[in-house]
Amino acid sequence: MARPHQPLPTWADPDVPVGSLDPQGLSRRGLLRSAGLFGAAFAGAGLLAPTPAAAHGDGGGDPDLAYLVGDHHVHSVYSHDAKYTFSQLAQAASQYGLDWMVLTEHSNFGHARAGGAQAEHREILKARRDNRRTLIFQGLEWYIPGAEHCTVFSPPGRHEVELLTRFEEAYDGKLLGYTAGAPGHPDTPRNEAHAVKAIKWLEQQRRSGYVDDVLVLANHPLRLGIDSPHEIRAWRDAAPGIMIGMEGAPGAQCAGMPGRGSTSHRGEYDNSPSENSWPGYPREAYQTYGGFDWATATVGGLWDAMLAEGKLFSVTSNSDVHRVTFDTWKNGDWLPGQNFDNTGRLPDPVNTTEPQPGSDFWPGQFSRTHVGVTHYGYRHVMAGMRAGRVWVDHGQLVDGIDVRVNKEHGPGRGVTLGGRLRVRRGERIVLNVTVTTASRPNHHGELPGLAHLDVIRGAVCGPVADRDVWRAPDTRVVHTADVSGRRGRYTLRIPLGRAEESSYLRLRGSDGKRNGPGLLGTAIDPHGPITHEPGNGDPWLDTWLYTNPVFVDVVR
DSSP states (O other), rough: OOOOOOOOOOOGTTSSSSSGOOOOHHHHHHHHHHTTTTTTTHHHHTTOOOOOOEESSSSSSOOOOOOEEEEEEEHHHHHHOOOOOOOHHHHHHHHHHEEEEEEEOOHHHHHHHHHHHHHHHHHHHHHHHHTSSSEEEEEEEEOOOOOEEEEOOOOOOHHHEEEEEHHHHHHHHHHHHHOOOOTTTHHHHHHHHHHHHHHHHHHHHHHHHHHOOOOOEESSSSSSOOSSSHHHHHHHHHHHEEEEEEEEOOOTTTTTTTTSOOOOGGGGGOOOTTTOOTTOOOOGGSSEEEEEHHHSTTSSSHHHHHHTTTOOOOEEEEOOSSSSSTOOOOOOOOOOOOHHHSSSEEEEEEEEOSSOOOOOOOOTTEEEEEEEESSSSHHHHHHHHTTTOEEEEEOOEEEEEEEEEETTTTTSBBBOOOEEEEEEETTTEEEEEEEOOOOOTTTTTTOOOOOOOEEEEOOOOOOSSSSSSSOOTTOOEEEEEOTTTOOOOHHHHHHEEOOOOOEEEEEEEEEESSSSSOOTTTTTTTTTTOOOOTTTOGGGGGGGGEEEEEEEEEEO
């Protein structure tokens, strides 16, 4: 099937003069040039060929990368609880610098059975034509049987809609009534087995060529505490190339903004343990820390426990946009006899000129997921995500970050995010981090400043006997670089000593405005993210970045 040419984004197109670019575009063009990927080199002859898998070698094989900014969790009028049209979302994506986004409507009878998915697809095709410089995926927010939600998406192709509707009908927990999540409930084994079966079915559709690709990411995993550690591991292990990660930070980042309510928290993490929650989670798991989910924010916590098995599992950040805080739009009125179940779509919104309630930012306005690619295109974004070449930030904290781990005197630039460096026991390794600081005011009108970068290191111990374990006792912050006041582009060279055991490394940074002892103690994390007082969580005053890990495999 022939596919239309996808124009380069404005900042990557040499035919677009420098004088027409905004500061963000200028910065990103500079990063692209430095990676040797400008213009035709970025378009490439293999536009739709996947990016090579993450390197597993001596550190000399990883390519230079350009990072595309995106959002994999966006809702429109085709979700029963949202309100924006595709035109509004595409305009916002362009305004806030997104290269790609995934429209992820909630599973619903109207979406699956009243033609909503097909009608949505027709609008997406038009949006792709009208917004040729933004990669617009059609996806789905899957109600996992007995658990939370997931993003499911594939690239444009002959069966992109049919994949979603077939999947929705056969495997969606909401449509099937498979929503009981309480441990010990008689249907819990059925629900968990059906979720694993669903992910394996998606893998089969990719393997058979029914679709070119498909990816799954868990959304807001600890919001309700119903995604148990053994379930998340089961989803990952069912198809590691399909179920690749989770939201490290949820949407609804404005929920704790002053004026939104005295009991509200960022991410709408306002819950307590329920009869459906996994009982092994502490009470602290139901809050966000620096806007990030407890599973990601806790050094030595659930994310680290999964990485300590030596298996890649990515984190992302996105808007989950439904209703933008203090905008002036409201849902339109239904015509007589119409509802969501028989139309699959809400009426277009109406501008009231008065502020309306909401918890969200526009796509790209605050949360960004950066995916490393060597060429521009739908499948390159997906391949970059699968390879783990991902870092995330809030508030446009930095323009860019490049992470390389190598032997002290090894060849090449080293292994980057998601990759694996193989070394012999006792060989010295070094971490090189190149930071490009923010070159323009963020969307709040302030110039962000990175205050510190933390290197987090954990031992790789292999598969766990107890698949509900959520601690990684050998993971901790091993180095902190004070970078406050530094501007422009600079490289930190951080010696990591001799490699005595297999391990992984990941980075975390912040604006330094709110931090304190980590949840597992100061010896593990002396200045990590903290939660905020209810109703006093202005997200612009507490911004962080996280990178995916690099693995170091020690061989004898």
